[in-house]
Amino acid sequence: MSESTSRPVAYAISSTGAVTARRKIRFDNRYVAPLFITTILLIGHLSYGILESYKKTALAIAISIITELILGRVFFGKWLNLASAYITGISVGILVRSPAYWPYALCSAISIMSKYVLRVKGRHIWNPSNFGIAVLLFLAPETMAVLSIQWGNNYWSLLVIWILGSIIIWRARRFHISATYVAAFFLFAFLRSWIIGHPWQAEVAPITGPMYQLFVFFMITDPKTTVRSKMGQCVVAFFVALAEFFLRLDQVVYAPIFALFFVGPAANLLEMWWESRRQKGAVATA
């Protein structure tokens, strides 16, 4: 949701001086997403023991935070808020599946560094953990996979995560992105089922797994790596689902990861180009 932010997201937040006391007791919105993803992790782990190991998850988080601290200092000359780095680290810690330690550390480091290295006009264009995971899936498939199995069979925990996630992204005014993607996923799942003749349940199955919970709530909604207009965000979410549709027809196991990897930056670049063209046009008109 706010994985790549280094500053507070412009969520609905009270800002008048009169609410100072309230602000003290109200939760800073920057920490909603980290709290939520931590909740997911805790529900998943306490219910089913989803983590490969505490150490690996801790390593992913630690490397992510350390990298952010160092690069933030180098780039911006200050110690950045660590909420986004925490989300990146914990996403890596949950999603990466490897018996080795180094993929966790490397994935976190690459994810965070991508924010600082792969920048266009001062903006990074990939969701950090999406970039890190996609790159490692490509470079180290013999060592690393992504969480692709369900966490368990308790409908309640699943329901709690989806409802809680929906409420939080609604509050963050990004529900439309997730909703568009989920609706498009189902649409394309039924279409795939019709095309290839597999049971529709098989095509729908992936979205009932935990990888999609993280993908839907944290990756495709990332404010810093999505386009700005609401309609544009919906269109991008739809195109992510569309790209995933084709990748799935080609039997790519981690289709959503790669779909976002390709569509996300393309959309951002397109938006930048469009804005630049518009600004040039405005200057010329003036």
Place this chain on the structure above:
Amino acid sequence: MTPSRSVRIVLVVLFLALLATPIAIKRLSAWSETGKSTLDASQALARYGFYFQEVARASGINFVHQAPTLDHQLDHIMPQVASMGAGASIVDFDRDGWQDIYLTNSGEGSKNCLYRNQGDGTFKDVAGDVGIADLNQSGTGVSMGAVWGDYDNDGYDDLFLYKWGRPELFHNDAGRHFTRVTEQAGLPQWANANTAIWFDYDGDGLLDLFIGGYYAEDIDLWHLKTTRIMPESFEYAKNGGRKYLYHNLGAGKFEEVSAKVGINSRRWALAASAADLRGSGHQDLFIANDYGVSELYFNNGKEFREVGEETGVGFAPKSGMTAAFGDVLNQGKYAVYVSNISEDGVLIQGNNLWVPQEGTSGDGLRYENLARALGVEMGGWSWGMQFGDLNNDGTLDLYLTNGYVSGDRNKSYWYDFSKVAGGNSAIIGDAKNWPAMEGRSLSGYQQKRVWLNDGAGRFNDVAQAVGATDTYDGRSVVFADLWNRGVLDVIVTNQRGPLLIYKNTVAPENKWIDFELEGSVSNRSAFGAEVKLFWNGRQQVQTVSGGSGFCAENQRRLHFGLGRTPQIERVVVRWPSGKTQTVDNPLVGQVNKIKEPA
């Protein structure tokens, strides 16, 4: 503030270096593996101290496993479901001093085989003659595996056959014939079991029987009432078969006591093995479960306590396929190996080698997974394995077989498999939701692993170099000295494939010593007895096991490689009765027969 150009360049270089890291690790790993290329026998012998020669047919064994054909509602995923049943166990059923081989078959109407070792290098199937062949008749289910143990202490190992169907117990009538005693023993009418072991859990001198269910026991796979028979989760399933623990009451009668002693799991058991892990005098029970965590039960002789998570072996859920014990570091302690599933780019579980943590013991025993550190982690879709000293150098090596379904080489089922495996229980649990396999492979045609222990904490895969070059869909692995030469030969069963016998030739300069134990106060099979050998400042412990690996049982004889110029310091035998015996002047290069003092 924006960073200077030089800082940016450094950052980009660093970023590129990070991206190159996986490639560098891969190269480094490939460079350090030396046993990937094939060698001729003399080269393998010189370099690794042994080589294999596949001799099944030459020895008179033409066994080819047949898979069952289950309910037609499973037709679309039949190869995936009907994927087990090629089991192997070693027994000297007629006590002639030569190890015989019993093989389970799984086609409806197919015959199990008992290959009697004729002592001249050849084998003859005598299963039909002695009454233990025709055990896969329609309506009774099909065989999955067998374990041998002398449950009545008459000196002859009896046969327990577990099936997807009606399990059977046969009494060995002095090696001449077998009498079916299933009903008298009180065994279940139906159990979809994939593992069983003999062990004397309460130390009363009578062998008890553990049976681990895979599919739930109320499912008749040939007459499905529902297609909701699949695991409810790929890694958290608890809708498998129940477990049975049959306490031997004597006189051929057993009492089912699993719930009473604290074994209530409904996980999908694929392998079990028992050993006294804490030095308590009682054998603890380890269960490798498919679709979930492994379970370890500490046994106090009366009750079992599940300590998987507590000890570390039951924390991360994987797909446990096999379980075997081995003192891989020559520390006098058992490590446990559990095989799992790994497929590049899809699922990387890695196999587990659970080694006791330094400084832990007794009830405080804790394990750490050293599979990666020791180099025995990645084995594809792994199945059976065993520990044994294949080159008699004094350290335990590891043979692992693998491969799930070898169909069309150019078409993989993995994408569809992973698609459903990630789904909610409502989807994954119903067979009709699984896409049709249509002849595709699922981790097929895999290369086997023969991990050679270098004695310095590292294993090196030498399978191709020493001649283990098959790519069948392997299931059971068992070790036995089939020709009484002081070496471990390897017997491998393959699903829908031929039996393989890898005859082992070992460099003669490496010495060996064997022990054949017979209990008197303890169970006569001596299951649970352990031999601790001290030589040349080294030590190694081995236990006599009533079932180890996947659908497998090794020879009861314990084989120790000793390396060159061994000086035996002492041999200590600890019997299940609690007695400890020191063996005086054991003979190197001999099978030392030891009877428990009365």
